[in-house]
Amino acid sequence: MTIVSAGTDEGGQELLSRSELTAKELLREVGSVLRLSETEAAALASVADEAPEDQTMIINMGPQHPSTHGVLRLMLELQGETVLRCKPIIGYLHTGMEKTGEALSYMQGGTNVTRMDYLSPLNNELVFSMAVEKLLGIDGDIPERATWMRMLLSELNRMSSHLLFLATNGMDIGAVSMMLYGWREREDVLRFFQKVTGLRMNHNFIRPGGLAADLPAGWRDDVLEILENLPSRLEEYDILMSGQPIWRERLQGVGVITAQEAIALGVTGPILRSTGVPWDLRRDMPYLHYDQLEFDVVVGEYGDAYDRYSIRFNEIRESMRIVYQILDRMPSGDYRIQDKKVTPPPRARIDESMEALIHHFKIFTEGFKVPEGEVYVSIESPRGEIGCYIVSDGSSHPYRMHVRAPSFVNIQAMPHMMRGGLVADAVAVISSVDPVLGEVDR
Amino acid sequence: MGLVQNVLDDGLGGIEHNFVTARIEDLVKWARSRSSWGASFGLACCAIEMMGTGASHYDLSRFGMEVFRASPRQADIMIVAGRVSQKMAPVLRQVYDQMMEPKWVISMGVCASSGGMFNNYAIVQGVDQIVPVDVYAPGCPPTPETLIHAIETLHELIEDGEIMRRRASNNGGAGIQLTESAIAAAPVTLGTK
Amino acid sequence: MSDVVETVDNAVETQHGCPVLDSLGQRVLLATRENYISVVKALVDEGYTMCIDLTGVDYLNLPNRTVGHGVAPERFEVVANFLSLTLRQRIRVRVQIPENDATLPSLFDLHPGTEAHERETYDMFGISFDGHPDMTRILMPEDWDGHPLRKDYDQGSIPVQFKGSHS
Numbered sequence: 001m002t003i004v005s006a007g008t009d010e011g012g013q014e015l016l017s018r019s020e021l022t023a024k025e026l027l028r029e030v031g032s033v034l035r036l037s038e039t040e041a042a043a044l045a046s047v048a049d050e051a052p053e054d055q056t057m058i059i060n061m062g063p064q065h066p067s068t069h070g071v072l073r074l075m076l077e078l079q080g081e082t083v084l085r086c087k088p089i090i091g092y093l094h095t096g097m098e099k100t101g102e103a104l105s106y107m108q109g110g111t112n113v114t115r116m117d118y119l120s121p122l123n124n125e126l127v128f129s130m131a132v133e134k135l136l137g138i139d140g141d142i143p144e145r146a147t148w149m150r151m152l153l154s155e156l157n158r159m160s161s162h163l164l165f166l167a168t169n170g171m172d173i174g175a176v177s178m179m180l181y182g183w184r185e186r187e188d189v190l191r192f193f194q195k196v197t198g199l200r201m202n203h204n205f206i207r208p209g210g211l212a213a214d215l216p217a218g219w220r221d222d223v224l225e226i227l228e229n230l231p232s233r234l235e236e237y238d239i240l241m242s243g244q245p246i247w248r249e250r251l252q253g254v255g256v257i258t259a260q261e262a263i264a265l266g267v268t269g270p271i272l273r274s275t276g277v278p279w280d281l282r283r284d285m286p287y288l289h290y291d292q293l294e295f296d297v298v299v300g301e302y303g304d305a306y307d308r309y310s311i312r313f314n315e316i317r318e319s320m321r322i323v324y325q326i327l328d329r330m331p332s333g334d335y336r337i338q339d340k341k342v343t344p345p346p347r348a349r350i351d352e353s354m355e356a357l358i359h360h361f362k363i364f365t366e367g368f369k370v371p372e373g374e375v376y377v378s379i380e381s382p383r384g385e386i387g388c389y390i391v392s393d394g395s396s397h398p399y400r401m402h403v404r405a406p407s408f409v410n411i412q413a414m415p416h417m418m419r420g421g422l423v424a425d426a427v428a429v430i431s432s433v434d435p436v437l438g439e440v441d442r
Numbered sequence: 443m444g445l446v447q448n449v450l451d452d453g454l455g456g457i458e459h460n461f462v463t464a465r466i467e468d469l470v471k472w473a474r475s476r477s478s479w480g481a482s483f484g485l486a487c488c489a490i491e492m493m494g495t496g497a498s499h500y501d502l503s504r505f506g507m508e509v510f511r512a513s514p515r516q517a518d519i520m521i522v523a524g525r526v527s528q529k530m531a532p533v534l535r536q537v538y539d540q541m542m543e544p545k546w547v548i549s550m551g552v553c554a555s556s557g558g559m560f561n562n563y564a565i566v567q568g569v570d571q572i573v574p575v576d577v578y579a580p581g582c583p584p585t586p587e588t589l590i591h592a593i594e595t596l597h598e599l600i601e602d603g604e605i606m607r608r609r610a611s612n613n614g615g616a617g618i619q620l621t622e623s624a625i626a627a628a629p630v631t632l633g634t635k
Numbered sequence: 636m637s638d639v640v641e642t643v644d645n646a647v648e649t650q651h652g653c654p655v656l657d658s659l660g661q662r663v664l665l666a667t668r669e670n671y672i673s674v675v676k677a678l679v680d681e682g683y684t685m686c687i688d689l690t691g692v693d694y695l696n697l698p699n700r701t702v703g704h705g706v707a708p709e710r711f712e713v714v715a716n717f718l719s720l721t722l723r724q725r726i727r728v729r730v731q732i733p734e735n736d737a738t739l740p741s742l743f744d745l746h747p748g749t750e751a752h753e754r755e756t757y758d759m760f761g762i763s764f765d766g767h768p769d770m771t772r773i774l775m776p777e778d779w780d781g782h783p784l785r786k787d788y789d790q791g792s793i794p795v796q797f798k799g800s801h802s
Contacts, residue, residue, distance in 0.1 A: 008532045011777035012769075025768040063530065064537055066482055066512040070489060071530060091774035092530045093486055096564035098759075099783055099790055111559060118487035134659055164490075167497075183497030190494075201487055201583055263685050263720070266748025277720065284723055375659050376688070376716055376727060389714065391692055399697070400784075404688040404716070412751050438486050441527070441774055529776045563783050563791030564775075 015058055015075035015087040029085040029415055055079060063092040067172045067427045070437035074414070074426070081422050086415040090408075093441040101401035105367030106132050109398065110204040113388070116403060117439040118201055119164055122157040122193075123381040124403070125206035126150055130287065131377040131388040132208040135370050136342065143334040146210040151288050152223070152326045153196070153206065154379075155319045159230075160189040161382035162312045162319075165434050166237065169309055172431040173250050175241060185233060192222050209343050210336025223327060227320055234316065242310070251306035255417035255429035258303055265416070266409045269384025270315070271433065274300035274307035281380035292329075295322050305432035312382075312434070341368050367396035376404075383407050383434060405442060407435040467603075474518070474544065475600040481517030482510040483537060485524030488551040488583040492523045495586035505593060514540040519596065520573070521589075525553035526566045538573045546605065548592050549575040552582050576605055647704050651677040653728075654704035663727045665706050671730050672740050675715070679745060683717035683726055686746035689753060690714055691760040695786035702731065710734040711762055715742070715749075732762055741767040759784035 018026060062073035071092035077085040101112050113128040114121040133139040167182025190200045195216055197203035205212045241247045257267070259275040272279055280297040282290040298314045300307030336343050344363045345356040372394045378387035384406030391400040410433050417429045448456030484492060496502045496510060511517040514537045526534055538547070549569050552558035555578045557567035569575060576599060579592035599605050648655040651674045656663040666674045675686075692712045694700060702708050709731040717726050732739055741764035742749045753764045754773040761782040763770055772779065781788050 008536055009777070010529075012771040013773065013777055063533055064483060064514075066510075071485055091772075091776075092527060092533065093525065094527045094529060094564050094774040095486075095525055095560050096562040096783060096791075097560070099564075100560055100562050103790055103792075115487060115559075118490060137659075180498045183494060184499060187494070187497075187499045200585060201490065264747050266686055266746065268687075279720055284720075285725075373659055374714075376661065376725070378687070385687060387688055387716070389688065389690060389716075393697055400692045402688075402690045404690075408751060408755075409748060412748060528779075529774075561790075561792040563789070 010089060013089050013091075015077065015085065015089075017058065018053055018077075018085075026085075029087050056084060061426070063089075067430065069168065069430065069435055072411070072430065072435060072437055072440070074430070076418070076423065076426065078423055081424070083418045083421055083423055083426060086418045086426075088411050088414055090411065090437070090440050093437045095438070095442060097442045098401055098403070102398060105396045106208055106370055106398065107364065107367040107396075109401065110207055111202075113401075113403060114202045114204050115438065116405065116442055117381060117383065117386070117407070117436045119161045119436050120157045120382050121202050122153045122206060123379060123386060125204060126154055127377055127379045127381075127386050127388045127403075128401075129206050129208045130379065131375055131390045132370065134375045134377055135373055135390060135392050136208070136368075137371070138209065138337060138339060138342070141337055141339070142210060143337060144331045145333040146335050146337070147288050148326055148330050149211055149215060149335060150206055151290070151293075152323060152330070153193075154288075155322045155326070156189055156192065156223070156226075158382045159316050159319045159323075160186045160193075162316045163189070165312050165382075166241075166309075168434075169431045170241065172427050173247065175244075175247065178237065178241060181233070181237060181240075185230065188226050188229065192219075192226060195219070195222060207336075209339060210334070212336075214335045220327060223323060227323060230316070230320060234313070238313070242313070248306065250425075250428055251309055251432070252304060253302070254305045254421060254425045255432055256302065256304045257413055257417055261416060262303070262413065265413050267384070267413050269380070269382070269406050269410070270308050270311045271410055271413060272384070273298065273311055275303035276301055281378060281385060285378075287377075287379055293322055293325050305428050308432040308434075315382075369394060369396050370398075378404065381406060383436065383439070384410060386439075403439075403442060405439040407433075407437070407439045408442075411435050411440055471601050471603060475597040476506045478507065478518040478546070478597070478600070479509045479511050479516060480507055481514050481520045481537065481541065482512055483520050483522055483534070485522070485526065485530065486553065488523035488554070491583045491586060492521055492550065492589060495589050500586040500590065502590070502593075505590070505597070507593060514538075515542060517541055518544070519546045519548060519593075521548045521550050522554045522569050522573075522575075523550040523583075525551075525558065525560060526569050526572070527564050528566060531566050531572055534569070535572050544606065546576045546596055546600065547573050548577045548579060548589075548596060550579045550589060550592070551584055552580060555580070558582060654706065656703045656729075658727070661725065661727060663729055665702060665704060666728050666730050668730060668732065668739060671728070672742070672745070674728060675717070675742060675745055678717055678726060678728075682719040682722050683724075685718040685720060686715060686742060686749050686752075687718045687725075688714075688716040689742070689749050689756065691756040691762055691784070693760060693784065693786045702729075706731060711737055711760060713739055713756065713762060737762045738765055739763075740765050743767050758782065761785065 056077050056079045058075060058077050060075055063071040073089040075087050076083050097112055097116060101109055104112055109128055110125045113124045116124050163182050163186045167179045170178025194200050197205040257275060259277050262272045262275045276299055278297050278299045283297050295318045298311045298318060300311050344360050349356040350360055370392045372392055374391040376387055376389045378385050386406055387404035389402040390398050393399040414429060414433060418426055496508055502508050520538060520541060549555045553560060554569045557565050577592045577596045579588050581588050650664055652670055653664040653666045653674055656665060664674060692714060694712060695710055700708050711732040713730045713732060715728045730739060739762060741753055743766060751773060753767050756762050757770055758772040758774050759782055
């Protein structure tokens, strides 16, 4: 078998010793965003002087490490307990999804994108579907019920994703009981997803033109049950964590990033909001019917790990508020567009009509043709702005399908957040960025 | 006096409590199967389900499996949970080599078992090309119930000695020899489609 | 924004000297390699302070496509998305890059957040960025051959075999 070379060395991708670096590279790895004031530059230079190379150590963290959220690999240069430099090395989960996306038709594309950010699969499907709909020119014709259902699923997915963040954040900091609690609440949401979509994860439920199926009978009671159980439990977790001195000590003032730095690095989502920038695509560049809803954008102040935790915690509450409003306003009607081009005929018609059978067969084998063009659509996923850039050449397969993954960009902020901190805080920083490696490497 | 003296004095009648006899081999197999610790080798979506299986609702500790070890030295079962990329494959093999014998591998999910829907340049088409797999769990991702079934299946195989017999026939260990290949290790060929 | 939009005689709208394209309601600037940096700089001054995304496209299979406004098509294209938090608007910059000299100036000094995107574009398409501090592969192993997202790179799929099945 000569499938792999047995070496795990990645050469130039790794963190090299300082003597092998150019000044610019060094600045990058100490987390500078290259817009330094002179005092900052002087401070940096003095650190480099203070730590001669024989007194520092480059250690490797990951890719197989319990608190790097999968297969993230970090190389850290330490002086004692202090992190001097950090470089994330990614690609250990590179799946070639953008290449596979070119081989799958628009009809099949959802199965591909849903596996990128596996903690919020429905948001991935949503952004892909919206991009395809925009290319097809049917983005204005999506039935009301489909739009509201998409919002319902998207918000529930945000809740489950943030609950998982609470669980992993707790586990990484050492609050192991929170891990079990977070998972318990997430299971409640997943059971609802299983009832609606048939799967716990990777649903492929939101498709170009609408959704795969209507909501099952009794869905309202299930959602209400989730919403009624959650507040008292969130209250409990608030006491368990937010009010706890150890928790505050571990997170407050750790991994600080300012608004300017976050914007320069292109960071979005809870990390950008933690710096005090009130930016949420749901409110600022509304899609679906978010402009008709009432909700608050949770904003932090200090840009530290505690703010990021707190923002995600309160976003669960905001999502619950949104879901209540969606429940009140859910209209009846079609769950997918009645456009023969993109919608397969209903199952019952296939039994009686030959044309319907052929149509059904063709739409699933050949797919539907999409007019030439290129489009970029973005929405707010639990981790930040997820965007989909599709180039169509007029065939039934995308010519190029690119996903702008929020975690991929957010990871770049890590060297910046870690610099000068303790190595024990590195885990808190990774956890507070909440990366999903499937999305980073795609 | 001690148990030994009692037995020497009165034979079996000298033992105060009930006892069972068994072959030591069976006891070892039983103990191995009921206290196998997993190496947390989470890769992708399946890792989330694997962690979900360990959490309170599915409660993997019922099977003596709740201790997921981060260090391969302390682990017995490697659950390869997710797609294995070309970049990850050497790491995976290294972690496997670091585990102590006896060791077992569960390939969780279709991506690990066969590459799944990602039939492309980046993904190793089946982790059994790198490490010997004992049980394959199907699904994308497998539900916690499927994983529990896979673990139970493996426990049965450990208990009846099947895997160890198979290992013995090919001189133990992985039985898959990797040759160090020169630099360009790409399995795909360049060329115009 | 209207103060920087000038209209030339043949009614092609331009912004910062680049023809403007309307792609399904989204604003696209067609920059050249020469004015790429200055255009992005002008966009930053205008308020597009965030570089959201940067990626490449390989148009090998569509050599005779029309880019628009008489811009000559080349094999590669780099697409950068910018966002203005104050204007709440997006703008896209597309640059044509010839096959025989696949380089582009790096945006790293203007937008440090493009570091990973540019490395990814290099890894996947082989377009290298001048002035980037660390032009190495990011997703593929260091010793990998070729650039996977190029259209002449095979998808690398292995035919499904049913070993040991009874035919």
